[in-house]
Amino acid sequence: MSALLARLAEYRGEILISILETGIMMANSLLAALLVGLPIGTLLYLARPGGPYPRPALHRALNLYVNVVRSVPFLLFVVALIPVTRALVGTSFGTTAASVPLAFVAAALYARFSEQTLLDVPEQTVELARSLGAGPLQLIGLFLYPEARSGLVLSLTTVTISMVSYSTIMGVVGGGGVGDFAIRYGYQTYEYDLMYTMILLMIVAVMLIQGAGTLTARLIDKRAR
Amino acid sequence: MIELSHVTKSFPQGRSAVTALDDLSLTIGDREMFGIVGESGSGKSTLLRLINHLEAPTSGTVRVGGEDLGALSPRELRVRRRGIGMVFQQFNLLGNATVHDNVARPLRLQRRREPDTVQQMLEFVKMAGHSRKHPSQLSGGEQQRVAIARALVTRPKILLCDEPTSALDSGTTDEVMAILRDVRDRFGTTIVLVSHELEVIKASCDRAAVLSGGRLAALTEVTPPPPRERFDSYAARAREFLA
Ligand SMILES: Nc1ncnc2c1ncn2[C@@H]1O[C@H](COP(=O)(O)OP(=O)(O)OP(=O)(O)O)[C@@H](O)[C@H]1O
């Protein structure tokens, strides 16, 4: 045990940097989920055939984006996206560059999840908003999101956890991060103690994220007794 | 004044269409309490949705306060809609908002903050003591009273009620109907009341229309029941009925 602690102390700098790198990738992914994924999911909901503001062409286009991003195997997606990444951030290597494909996936995932969450809002809520003369932004901000908020938090939690997993392979484009650290030492130099410590760290992180998400969702859900 | 003239409404269904309302003409006067009865599928809800401009007629005209709704832009329609209150069978309260916030929501849509009006309306429906609760903590009758307060908070000239008592037991029904009669007497609101419960219409309305297959089957003055049939409490009603 003390031997392990000594080794962890020895690698302290590298470990901290890898945690920081994972943090950056996660933060960028979540930002993309909220700033791009949620609006896309909301538009998918509103513009669907039979929805409050049917726009078939827009709906098809957004649906295509979500389906394409979600269907390409992630490693392949990372490589295929390299030209886009280079155009967006000027390089295809490093933590920032690694954030780009992660952001695309996070946005697509959360778009689908938030669409599904909004579909669970009772049709009566929409009917109420319309009868009160709500415009589209009011429908979203004063009726749909307040009623869907616990589902939106839970699905954001799921996306976050998926991104922890996706981010582990970002080593292929020099993204670094905890997963990359574990793979480098565990797979390439057979230092299993370091690898298992990192895996444990990720398990604990996932449990904390899930716990926080579940608790928040429960606290803000006032719909049932 | 609400005037429907030769209104037909059909919904496309596959290759054909369902006719929900068929050449219906009807005038409802100011401050009237007007009942609409009819079997399921006879077009009652569609009629209310036309008056509230949630649906446009396939042909014919709907005029509210002398204004032809067909001539208005979507934005103007939204504004007109705010002058008409609506009460639903399932109350349609927001489960994540408190009683106070539910009632305040129509004002918020108009960027108005009038806590006193909200409070007044809650007092009017006798729910002022529950303003910090959430709907799930209330009984069905209490929820419907909150929904009535919400519909009235913008002081609409017209109140449309779609089966407001159908999800309630008979004692609570009397309570809610007493409030609706108060609304008419105190605020001079025109009330259009859809219900399949004939006693409810009989006890409160001045006139009633009977719909059948989307057509106006009858239009009649309502004779109020002898006063003893109006009960103030469920216990009194139950005792009278059973004895
Ligand atoms: N949006 C719609 N799309 C297709 N058909 C509709 C739509 N709204 C109503 N209809 C049809 O129009 C007819 C009248 O419906 P409406 O809801 O007005 O009846 P109702 O008298 O309110 O019935 P209930 O007592 O069951 O509420 C029905 O046959 C219904 O299926």
Ligand SMILES: [Mg+2]
């Ligand atoms: Mg109906």
